[in-house]
Amino acid sequence: METARSLLITGGAGFIGSHVVRHFVRRYPHYSILNLDKLTYAGNLANLEDVAGAPNYSFVRGDICDLELLRRLFQERRIDGVIHLAAESHVDRSIRDPFVFARTNVLGTLSLLQAAREAWAGAEEGKRFHHVSTDEVFGALHPGEAPFCESTPYAPHSPYSASKASSDHFVRAYRDTYGLPVVLTNCSNNYGPYQFPEKLIPLCILNICREQPLPIYGRGENIRDWLHVEDHAQAIDDIFHRAPDGEVYVIGGLNEWRNIDVVRLLVRLVDEELGRAPGSSERLITYVSDRAGHDLRYAIDAAKLRRDLGWKPRYSFEAGLRDTVRWYLAHPEWVEQITSGAYARYYESMYGPAAAAANK
Ligand code: NAD
Ligand code: DAU
Numbered sequence: 001m002e003t004a005r006s007l008l009i010t011g012g013a014g015f016i017g018s019h020v021v022r023h024f025v026r027r028y029p030h031y032s033i034l035n036l037d038k039l040t041y042a043g044n045l046a047n048l049e050d051v052a053g054a055p056n057y058s059f060v061r062g063d064i065c066d067l068e069l070l071r072r073l074f075q076e077r078r079i080d081g082v083i084h085l086a087a088e089s090h091v092d093r094s095i096r097d098p099f100v101f102a103r104t105n106v107l108g109t110l111s112l113l114q115a116a117r118e119a120w121a122g123a124e125e126g127k128r129f130h131h132v133s134t135d136e137v138f139g140a141l142h143p144g145e146a147p148f149c150e151s152t153p154y155a156p157h158s159p160y161s162a163s164k165a166s167s168d169h170f171v172r173a174y175r176d177t178y179g180l181p182v183v184l185t186n187c188s189n190n191y192g193p194y195q196f197p198e199k200l201i202p203l204c205i206l207n208i209c210r211e212q213p214l215p216i217y218g219r220g221e222n223i224r225d226w227l228h229v230e231d232h233a234q235a236i237d238d239i240f241h242r243a244p245d246g247e248v249y250v251i252g253g254l255n256e257w258r259n260i261d262v263v264r265l266l267v268r269l270v271d272e273e274l275g276r277a278p279g280s281s282e283r284l285i286t287y288v289s290d291r292a293g294h295d296l297r298y299a300i301d302a303a304k305l306r307r308d309l310g311w312k313p314r315y316s317f318e319a320g321l322r323d324t325v326r327w328y329l330a331h332p333e334w335v336e337q338i339t340s341g342a343y344a345r346y347y348e349s350m351y352g353p354a355a356a357a358a359n360k
Pocket of ligand 1: 010011012013014015016017036037038039040041042043044062063064065084085086087088089090104108132133134135164186187188189190191196
């Protein structure tokens with residue numbers, strides 16, 4: 001059995017964070033797991049209802065930019081491990097409002113690094129700061145080009161990826177300058193339950209159900225490398241526990257799909273689940289203006305992670321997507337809560353109008 005740890009997981013009420021929290025709470029009952037999340041529009045405690053009462057889990061609502069709060073939490077909870085997922089995560093939002101991305105993703109990460117550095121100064125042995133980042137920092141690939149790997153140069157294009165790249169550079173800087181024990185991972189596109197329905201896959205599942213248009217940016221030929229979120233959580237577990245200090249890993253499923261093909265597959269799966277005539281929802285496919293600066297292709301070569309730590313994805317794409325479709329169909333109350341005003345009103349009643357406004 002590993003030694004007991006006091007883990008801080010940031011962004012644990014979001015999509016990937018909630019899977020990571022669930023994974024660690026269940027698998028490591030002897031750990032103390034603190035979820036720090038601001039509960040923005042993307043954070044939802046309903047994502048964690050099944051583990052919220054676990055004795056090894058606790059939650060604090062707070063902002064990763066609040067250095068005083070971070071200092072207090074590190075001291076009071078004797079934090080010895082951080083898994084940092086809190087971020088603004090949606091590219092389209094970053095195009096509309098880049099500043100909040102710089103604040104949370106850059107300054108928030110810097111605050112967390114600083115709090116860890118201060119708390120662990122002179123006692124770095126056994127400590128670990130795991131920064132969860134994205135493959136978007138590497139920019140875009142052309143068809144035929146080799147997939148991204150750990151030595152691919154950074155070339156971010158969107159305000160989102162620029163902010164994540166900046167946060168990665170601060171993580172490397174804290175490793176190289178102050179000796180902070182970090183690991184850094186860059187993962188490809190995740191899918192699965194609890195993903196906020198602004199992202200392509202849940203948006204299309206719900207729109208197919210409601211017979212609403214399926215907006216395809218440009219010609220639908222952009223390529224993403226899709227990985228089930230539970231496979232990402234397992235990779236984080238493997239790397240957090242077993243990677244050497246300072247290592248970087250890219251994570252992905254070698255599972256490249258054109259957007260239009262993903263949407264056609266979703267049409268087939270949802271139509272089957274709803275007993276509709278095969279392909280009847282294809283008529284909902286609607287080509288719309290392209291995303292500004294839309295990266296053509298992402299792909300990951302996770303050979304280092306397979307070789308060093310034996311990780312490989314468990315989910316095939318079609319099986320994982322079918323499970324995901326079934327999850328969204330089986331949880332209309334989650335969808336209703338997150339897409340209606342009920343969610344905003346709940347937070348207003350819990351935390352007051354100012355918090356509810358900040359949460360939007
Ligand atoms: P998400 O948007 O679903 O969740 C983000 C969470 O962070 C939310 O719970 C939100 O409330 C919280 N948060 C935002 N700002 C905060 C702040 N200032 N202080 C504290 N909490 C704050 O995001 P996600 O898709 O789950 O992504 C999680 C992480 O993984 C991000 O760092 C993202 O860059 C990275 N990532 C995501 C993907 C993907 O496909 N979704 C792929 C690779 C890497
Ligand atoms: O690659 C990892 C990244 O994947 C993460 O770092 C990001 O946090 C995450 O949001 C995701 O970014 P993408 O921009 O790739 O995901 P999104 O679901 O927004 O879009 C997937 C593809 O689908 C992309 O090429 C844009 C396209 N798209 C998206 C939406 C929302 C559409 O064609 N129509 C849409 O309505």
